[in-house]
Amino acid sequence: MGRSNKPSAIGVGASLPQPTLSIKDNIIEASLPTGQSVTVHLYGATVTSWKTGGQEQLFISEKSHLDGSKPIRGGIPLVFPVFGPPPQNHVTSPLPQHGFARNSNWEFLGKSSSEAPGRDSDHTDLTVKLDFGLSHSMLTDEFRAAWPYEFGLVYSVTLTTDSLETSLQVRNEGQQNFEFQVLMHTYLNIADISDIRVKGLESKTYLDKTLQGTSHTESSPALAITQETDRIYQQLDPSVPVVVASAKDDQPLFSVTREGLTDVVVWNPWIEKAKSMADFGPDEAYRNMICVEAGSVSGWQTLEAGEAWEGGQSIKSRL
Numbered sequence: 001m002g003r004s005n006k007p008s009a010i011g012v013g014a015s016l017p018q019p020t021l022s023i024k025d026n027i028i029e030a031s032l033p034t035g036q037s038v039t040v041h042l043y044g045a046t047v048t049s050w051k052t053g054g055q056e057q058l059f060i061s062e063k064s065h066l067d068g069s070k071p072i073r074g075g076i077p078l079v080f081p082v083f084g085p086p087p088q089n090h091v092t093s094p095l096p097q098h099g100f101a102r103n104s105n106w107e108f109l110g111k112s113s114s115e116a117p118g119r120d121s122d123h124t125d126l127t128v129k130l131d132f133g134l135s136h137s138m139l140t141d142e143f144r145a146a147w148p149y150e151f152g153l154v155y156s157v158t159l160t161t162d163s164l165e166t167s168l169q170v171r172n173e174g175q176q177n178f179e180f181q182v183l184m185h186t187y188l189n190i191a192d193i194s195d196i197r198v199k200g201l202e203s204k205t206y207l208d209k210t211l212q213g214t215s216h217t218e219s220s221p222a223l224a225i226t227q228e229t230d231r232i233y234q235q236l237d238p239s240v241p242v243v244v245a246s247a248k249d250d251q252p253l254f255s256v257t258r259e260g261l262t263d264v265v266v267w268n269p270w271i272e273k274a275k276s277m278a279d280f281g282p283d284e285a286y287r288n289m290i291c292v293e294a295g296s297v298s299g300w301q302t303l304e305a306g307e308a309w310e311g312g313q314s315i316k317s318r319l
């Protein structure tokens, strides 16, 4: 991934303009002096916008609820502690699909900025990190009863000149072990679904949720999305990027690397499912999105009392 052609670096020695932060109506927005910005709703700690090169990189449905009445349809909803419909006879069974993190009110813990080496030795790039927290005591009564564990989550959203990074720390603050799944449900904004290919999945095993969860091996080095697609790719090397590339010139549009997250879900609802989702719109917007979702969802992470786990993703965009 190349860095932005825009003036994305700041000369060393000059007094550095600082990132800006605005907090209004439970929405946090941070911008870098070089123009990149990120917006996070405290509801779900959902990233709802990531702009670079003046362009929106994330898809958000026009019909998405933004009033806290339903999980946000687009951006990066955070899935925790269960992915999909909870299994039967499991401790997560009373929870809703994808758990409670995306439909809970998080707190903003603060912003920190740092300087990272720029693209050459004369330059320094600024980054800004926003931290969000959720703990057992902050959940609704209903969620607290449904998942009775003492936990602490810290979700960090880091904006750099050429990437957006999201990472989650999960702490077990109680006396009992607990199990969880986690997924960063990223909706990437694309011009048209027919113009992209998903790369980095060849020879990997996946469960196809559109075919009763059966197991298959990916044969394509560059997957075209031509129908409803809902696949859990498993046992990926997190350091090898999953790339959304242009079908026309093979140039990467997005590149997603992970840490501690070995599964990647590729999802596009296609025509009928898009129409059936009340909060998805316009109907044909399925053409303008591809979800590449970094997670740990095939099995369960077990966290012993007093222990912590961390995982995350870094998304680079062509711009």
Ligand SMILES: O=P(O)(O)OC[C@H]1O[C@@H](O)[C@H](O)[C@@H](O)[C@@H]1O
Pocket (backbone or CB within 6 Å): 071, 084, 097, 098, 185, 209, 230, 231, 265, 267, 293
């Ligand atoms: O409608 P929801 O709950 O946001 O889920 C959207 C999709 O999320 C994906 O991660 C799942 O693999 C799909 O099966 C699901 O349909």
